[in-house]
Amino acid sequence: MYTYASIGVLFLHPSFMSRLLVDGWQVVIGLETHVQIKSSQKLFSKSPTSLLNRYPNTQYNAFDAAFPGTLPRLNRKCLDLALRAALALNCSIKTRSSFDRKHYFYSDQPAGYQITQHYSPFAVNGQFTAPKLGIPVRIKQIQLEQDTAKSVTDARTRTALIDLDRAGTGLLEIVTEPDFRSSTQAAEYIRSLQETLRALGVSDGNMEAGSFRCDVNVSINRPNEPPGTRCEVKNINSVKFMVAAIEYEIQRQRLLLETNGLVPQETRGFNHDSWKTFKMRAKEDAPEYRYMPDPNLGVLVLGQEHIEKVRREMPLLPAATRARLLETYSSSGVTESNIDVLMNLDVSREIPYDGAPESTIGAVAYFELLCSPGRDPKFVMNWMIQNLLGQLSALGKSFCSDYIAVAQMGELLDLVGTKQMSRSSAKLLLKQMLISPSNTPVKQLAAEMDLLSSVLLNTNTASVSPNEDDILHNVCVRAIAALPREIEAIRNGNDNVYNKVIGWIMRETKGKVDAKQTKNMLKQLIDQ
Amino acid sequence: MLRDFTSPFDATVVRLVSNAGAEIIGKTNCDEFGMGSLNIHSIHGPVVNPFQVESQRAAGGSSGGSAAAVAAGLCTAALGTDTGGSIRLPASYCGVVGFKPSYGLVSRYGVVSYADSLDTVGVLAQDVSQVVQVFEQINKYDYNDPTSIDERTRNRAQIFAKERYNLWNHEDLKGLRIGVPQEYFPSELSSSSNPILSSTRHVLSLLQSLGATICSVSLPSTKYALSAYYVIASAEASSCLSRYDGVQYGFGREVRKRILLGTYALSADAFDNYFLQAQRVRQLVRDDFDRVFSMPNVLYADSSFSLNENGEAAASTGIDVLIHPSAIRTAPPLEDARNDSSERDTLQDYVQDVLTVPASLAGLPALSIPMRTTTDLADSASSASNKPEEENWPIGISVVGQWGSDDLVMKATSGLYSHLVNPDIHWIFIKSSAPTRNNQSLFNYKIRFVRNYDN
Known part of the structure; x- marks a missing residue:
């Protein structure tokens, strides 16, 4: 639900708006994002959340299947991850919120209702600035809710199969105000939100796997006229499709307005094959959800102390990490694009469950560990980006600290730095170490392969004999x-x-x- | 509907009583999903009140099977659930002791939900001491029930209850302050043929003679309680039962009626006027109770409340327990109840709950015990071959306490009970009622607590 009455002051600035008009139409977009929480257990039950490699209907218990006599029990780990998201999006967190039942009859909803936060979401009135957008987007609210089961329809046999593994997984619904004026802005927000939530360990943000899904609200109006009637496009699972859906909606609504002057309020879907949106239901067919406060879960009380604890333990946000790296290393000649390369490597890394500290060392941490004994950051960076990454990609692998330990990489760099080994020899050795990892000290390996500069074996000076x-x-x-x-x-x-x-x-x-x-x-x- | 369903797990209460050495002998009949006051809405047929089988009277509902099983001496004690009176009403009709504990003390894990905010697991038995014995085993915090009250809050309530209890003289009931709510004597009670009023008077004068102080109190929101109860219970039922979708399951007539009512109460247009309004009434009912009790409600009172500050004032004005009839009549004949024609005033079935729902709405402990009638029961028992007259049918009296004062309620009741009831009477009646084909209904178990038979 969007209130179009209050539109961000920033966007009303004439110069800003004129840039974003599409043939004299102003576009107004709001987003609702459903984010699967990366917790090891479900939101209200102790059954494991579904991993990718599993058989259908193996990861659920009696509660997820809505057996009689079962009761929900809130998973505090989900709550803490939700709090991280709310803090990162600068929301005001309500010390008292509650859960409601949203009733609808569908085969992927075993209980006949979804537990969500309709009347009183735990976080409201936030603000998020995607670094590349540079303008704040208002976050209306974030609510905690259950995911549904997965239904798979087979058009050929005309059967629907239900996989209960997803049922009851924790979801965050992040609702923005209608603050976007173009599909590009919306796409940038989604990418940035994804990056932020991954950095916080809240979600793996995997759109293809369905752990990050969007509903888009689009309307268009003439400048200085009231907002147009909005249409909602539901369940979009890639940024590319989202942009396409928005662009299609803009053109469709424009055509309607320019011919008969009316856009009916509708809920629409997006067809992945035709790249068009299609009507799912009209406003008058909107379902009656019969929201009711959940009598089992009562009031969710969040102590200020606990909120502060979560805040203190939050991992740094990507923007803060970027700024810190620049401040620390740019004087040593490390460039902004170097840092972006490193940070992008971390984007695709595995997110641990329940917001746990990461078990593997990310690219940024790897770089900093290499620099910490006083190695030249620029030298380290060049070796990481040009040689390590280059050789890994030649081997068809992406960055992972497991392939070569920080200590080994450090030894290798030191041999180069002290000119005990030439660059080309070091590259050869690195390749060898990546192909057949071993715990042998690097210098010994180099000696075995006869790669040490024979003339320089015992000298550390830069002068040449x-x-x-x-x-x-x-x-x-x-x-x-x-x-x-x-x-x-x-x-x-x-x-x-x-x-x-x-x-x-x-x-x-x-x-x-x-x-x-x-x-x-x-x-x-x-x-x- | 769930006839062939076997639960993959035991209810917490079943686990607790089993661990304590109890033997579960079977499941008892009840109204479908606990909806009904007469135990007539059951696929297994109605439960016949074993007090006098030939008379074919209702056992009350919804836990009518549990009450009847205890009254017929089939078991020492039975578990039941009470959403709006489903333990107390059948206890009253069958002449046994029925206890609905404070909401949140006994785990609901494993209980088929009717209305989550009201459903309470309780105990039915022949006498108060047996109820106490079973209750002690099931009165435990359970992680699996999100509404289970933590130990700290339980202890706090217990400390307050103990303070009050220590003020009595335990030989008799001197020092016990009993409130009689004016609003609990509706017009249905005042008809001349109704023996309940005179019985209640008899109990009150007995209590007075034992040294208890009897005061009249007012709970003004009582008159709205029944309507509020039916809105809330139906609304929650329509939600809780939506998992048994209409495609695969068929509901009985009464359940369908309540689902429809509840569905309407939750619809966007009706929500404010029905559901929210009922919640407001529920709060008023709670406030009424909190005003009259000497003990604070630890669930709502702010933590700074202490007996030293307010105890004195409360002791002079507040009451320790409330006492009132459990029902507005004795067990009705099944003939009337079975008559499903439209002429039958089905509203009467709902009115049965008028005296029991306020304690449910407020989540208070309430214990119903059979009270002596004005005619000498022992006399009627000795001539048991005669069909008992109306005034000889059992009637319950309820003792209601502040939230968490379950011990206090049971202690006050057992003091009264020992002076009130001759335990032999039940046995005489049971012997007089030879087993008939109707007793079969007692064995038609309805799944209420489900056991894992694989163990």
């Missing part, structure tokens, strides 16, 4: 003798050919020489 210079000198002389055509090309000004010569030297020395020094040496010799 004459002996080493001689070796480099000799191999460069041999290269010049062996590759006359290439040297001729270089003399004629084609500097790219240097790489070919260096490659020959690398093969000869098994990569033990430093590419930069080699190039300098070659230059000297060729220019003589």
Whole structure:
């Protein structure tokens, strides 16, 4: 339900609005998002929430199936995750709220009603600013409720199958005020909300798997005229479809208004094949839900102390993490885009249940652990992004700290940093370590593979010994003798050919020489 | 409807009494989903009141089977549920003791819900001490019931109740302050053929002679309680029963009637005028009770309330228990109740609950015991071969206390009980009523507490 009476002051600013008019029409959009809470147990029962790999109808108990004599019992872990979401969205949290029964008859609703928070949701009047939108979106309310069972219809056999595993899973319904003026804004809000809730461990925000679903309310009106009649498009499960549904609605409503002047208030669905919305029911067919306060659950009391405890234990929000990383590392030459790469890696990581601390180290944490003993952040960042990620993706893997422990990666970097190993040797070693992980100390591994710079085995200084210079000198002389055509090309000004010569030297020395020094040496010799 | 259903788990109360060594001998008949005051709305047929089987009178409902089983001596005690009087009314009609504890003391886990905010598990037995014995076993906090009251609140109530109890002289009832609510004597009671009024007077004078102080009190919201009760109970029933969808299950006539009534009360247009209004009345009923009792209601009173501050004032004006007849009449003949024609005044069935629903709405403990009639029961018992006259049929009297004062109610009642009832009387009547084909109805068990027979 949206109250169109109060529209965000910011959006009424003429210059802002004029930018967002679609052929003279102002678009007004509000969103309701259903977010599955990442808890190990359901909202009111002790049965496990459904994982992806499971047989249907294995994860439910007598309560989920609405057997006689069963009673609900609120899962406090769900509540704490809900509180995290409410705090992140700057809602005012009500110390007293309550649960209601929403009655409707459908085969995916075993009890004949859904327990939700209709009369008194636990969080209201929030505000959320998606970093890339830069403007605050008002959050009307957040309510805790039960998910339904899953029904699967087989058009061929004309049967409907019910999977009770999803029944009773905790959901957050996050309702915005109608503050969006374009599908782009709505999409940015959804992406940002998804990122935030993942960072907080509230939900895995997986739209394809159905743990993050949207209802969109769209209306259009002429500027300075009252808002138009809205239509609601239900159950959209991807950002792409949401944008398509909004765009389709704008065009459909425009056509209606420009021809007969009326948009009937409707609930609509979105067809994934035709990318069009279709009518589900008219306003007059709106179901009578017979909301009734749930007599079993009574008043939900949230102590201020408990709210503060949840606030203190909240993981940092993505925006705060980004800001902190920039502040800490930008002076060392780490760029904003470097940080975005790292943070994007963390977006796809596994979210633990019940808001527990993460069992694996994310990319940001991995980076910071590598930097902490005083390693140069820029150096660490370059190795992570260029080499580690590059090699992982060549192996068809995405980032995970399990492939190479922080300590091992650190040893490897130190060997490079102290010039005990050349970059190219280190890359080779890294590849080897990723393919066949072992606990052998990195230096020993390097020695076994004969990858240590032989001349530099016992020195940590950056200065180069004459002996080493001689070796480099000799191999460069041999290269010049062996590759006359290439040297001729270089003399004629084609500097790219240097790489070919260096490659020959690398093969000869098994990569033990430093590419930069080699190039300098070659230059000297060729220019003589 | 649930005839072939076996629950995968035991109700908490069944587990508790079994663990305490009780043997469960069967399930008892009751009105379908506990809806009814006469135990006539049952697929198994009506329960016949075993007081005098030949007379074919109702046992009362909805836990009529439980009351009848106890009255017929089939069991020491029976469990029942009481939503608006379903234990107390049949106890009154059958001449046994029926106790509805404070709401939230006994777990409802495993009880088929009729109206969650009113449903209370209680005990029926031959005498008060047996009720106490069973109640002690089931009076436990249960995590599985979200409305189960925590230990701290139970203890707080118990401390207040004990303070009051210590003020009596325990040899007799001197110091006990008993309130008689003016509003509990409706016009139905005052007809000359109704023996209840005179019996009640007899009990009150007995109590007075035992040293108890009798005062008249007023509970002005009582007259709205019955209407409020039926709106709330029906509304909750329409919700609780929506899991038995109409596609796969068929309901009896009475259940259908209440579902329809409740569905209407919850519809958007009627919600304010019916459901919310009824909730307001419910609060007024609670307030009425809280005003007259000497003990505070620990569920609502703010925690700073202490007996030292208010105790003195309360002792001089407040009452420890209320006392009133359990029903407006003795067990009605089944003939009348069975008559399903439209001429029958079905409203009368609902009026039966008028004296029991206020305690249900407020969640208070209420205990019904058989009271001696003005004619000497012992005399009538000795000539038991004669069909008992109207005035000889059992009538209950109810003792109602503040929330959590269950012990106090039972202690006050057992003091009265020992002076009131000759326990032998029941046995004489049972012997006089030879088993007939009608006794069969006692064995047609309806699933109410469901046991896991796999164990």
